[in-house]
Amino acid sequence: MRDATSRPDAARLPWARVVPVIGVLALQGDVREHLATLRDCGVRAIPVRRPAELDTVDAIVLPGGESTTMSRLLAAFELLEPLRLRIAQGMPAYGSCAGMILLANEVLDGRPDQHQLGGLDIVVRRNAFGRQVDSFETDLRVEGVPGEPLRAVFIRAPWVEKAGSDVEVLAVVPAVTSSGAAAGAAAGRIVAVRQGTVLATAFHPELTGDGRVHALFCAMVDQII
Numbered sequence: 001m002r003d004a005t006s007r008p009d010a011a012r013l014p015w016a017r018v019v020p021v022i023g024v025l026a027l028q029g030d031v032r033e034h035l036a037t038l039r040d041c042g043v044r045a046i047p048v049r050r051p052a053e054l055d056t057v058d059a060i061v062l063p064g065g066e067s068t069t070m071s072r073l074l075a076a077f078e079l080l081e082p083l084r085l086r087i088a089q090g091m092p093a094y095g096s097c098a099g100m101i102l103l104a105n106e107v108l109d110g111r112p113d114q115h116q117l118g119g120l121d122i123v124v125r126r127n128a129f130g131r132q133v134d135s136f137e138t139d140l141r142v143e144g145v146p147g148e149p150l151r152a153v154f155i156r157a158p159w160v161e162k163a164g165s166d167v168e169v170l171a172v173v174p175a176v177t178s179s180g181a182a183a184g185a186a187a188g189r190i191v192a193v194r195q196g197t198v199l200a201t202a203f204h205p206e207l208t209g210d211g212r213v214h215a216l217f218c219a220m221v222d223q224i225i
């Protein structure tokens with residue numbers, strides 16, 4: 001939370017600050033971890049399961065989980081169109097892993113009936129790291145995240161195969177992971193991006209207790225709303 005007294009604009013009165021409400025799509029996936037990490041950033045965070053709840057939030061987080069299941073549930077819970085519309089209208093959105101897949105305009109190795117929310121001019125490949133390396137961790141530098149590299153946990157993660165010219169690349173897989181292993185085909189792959197109001201990571205910062213990616217998103221939300 002900000003310390004208003006140490007800021008030059010403290011005269012704006014700390015209690016006048018609007019605390020953003022950030023929703024976490026709560027149909028499936030690691031919802032609790034995102035809610036907890038967001039609350040640590042000092043925002044109000046609420047689960048979103050229905051359109052009326054979506055109407056009350058300033059921004060949305062799409063959690064890790066299974067994008068095909070979430071896509072099916074988005075349609076069943078009548079959230080697909082309203083969420084697409086809010087994102088297209090500029091509501092800030094952050095997706096981790098399956099959330100990144102949902103935000104991509106195009107998916108490779110998806111299910112043919114998988115729905116996209118869109119918002120990011122990227123092509124992602126689902127389960128890109130392959131069966132051999134279902135999950136791995138490495139330290140990673142992320143543009144906009146100050147300090148030490150952060151621990152990136154990849155679980156059946158996608159990578160970004162193509163990114164449009166309006167997409168900022170925030171992180172790529174290093175050639176050698178922090179365990180000393182060669183990253184092989186994953187080396188140099190794009191795993192964190194931002195396009196305007198939309199942020200996405202192929203990894204799961206919500207699982208590490210390091211709130212810096214969520215803090216980056218909250219700072220984006222603060223600037224936008």
Ligand code: GLN
Binds near residue numbers: 068
């Ligand atoms: N492989 C999952 C999918 O396709 C994503 C995995 C994750 O979110 N950890 O949605």
